[in-house]
Amino acid sequence: MITLRAFRYSFLNLVFLFTLFPSTPLRAELISGYEFLSNQAKDMQNDDFQNPGYLMIEKGLEVYNTRGENEKSCNHCHGNNGEKFTPKSIAQFPKFHNLLQAPVTLRDQIQFCWDKRLDNFPLLYDDTDLLALETMIRNKAYGEKVNVDTSGEMQPYYEAGKKFYFTRFGQMDMNCSQCHDVYTGRMLRGQKLSQGQTNGFPLFRLESQKMVNLPQRLRECFHSLRAQTFEQDSNEFRNLEIYLNARGNGLKIETPAIRY
């Protein structure tokens, strides 16, 4: 009898907590966006010849091997076809850069090398060369588990990203969490809402029929929310990327993925 009462009170406590903090729902398990695809789209992702992402990787390898202003190319440090890349290190992005004293995404790191190691003129943030390099490098960590550090110097940036995630934007007046935590698995017209995990980026979007990286995808989200977007290299999107990647810590990297 006592145990039953205790159980009832603990249950009430849970209900009380959820009414106090409705923005922090209980997430049972991490599900990759792959699980929300149709069988046809799954086959497309798994087949190297059907998956358009592999064309981007080939383009990335071309850029990887072209020489910069100082007659060096990426393979000077990272070996032929990126042999010396360590998958564990790639899966840790975005991480804190000691030289810049700021968090860097994989794109920022590529820009840093492009500028400082190859003496090249910086790439534009929507340049396909940058997208191709990111796809090719991220693909080197295929199957590796995402592992973003959120402690120490990264913590304030992670918290800022988390706050952004729960902020409502635009005329549609929604936040990320409402679709990707609360209503995951429900149908938005013909499309099943996924958890919004980032383990497949950069990926091929079936809807717009092109490769996108995370900030480009976020800009599309903002467009459909009828909100004023942020720049691709803005601090807001960088913080959000830290939170989103850390949110999927433990999921296997699927770059290049296929998504709707």
Place this chain on the structure above:
Amino acid sequence: MIFKENILITLVIFMVLSLFKNSYAAEDMTNYLMTGDSINTPLDGLTGKPERGQALFRNQNKGNCLACHQLSILKDAFHGTIGPSLDQVSQRLTEAQIRLRITDMKQVNPYSIMPGFYRSPKKINRISPLYENSTILTSQEVEDIVSYLMSLKPNSFAEQQ
């Protein structure tokens, strides 16, 4: 001569300013009296037409209600499952309650995912420049959808009985 030009310039400035005043009118438009969980009087005293309401209900750039709700009378391909079914909604809610829920659901439930279709643009965070000082639906369009939902008879329910 210079004097005349000055008058012309001031006239032009006033005309331009009056144009601006019109574009800002949306802010003043969202004036309505909320009593309890309902808006008892029609928005701006307008009356809706159910036929227009149905078109707005299905239009993906306007109401787009089927993105989240189901309505079994409509034979469109996909109906969303985020919101509750709107079959026999007129049996569950009064016209005044439906009016507030379309106008601004966040007044009823602040954590709701449903957009406020006639929510004041002042309350919106970072609205796109394309939609500045506008609401998703006009007051007439809200009234049209309210009248459409109220016109839905529970006939599908009655046929089953």
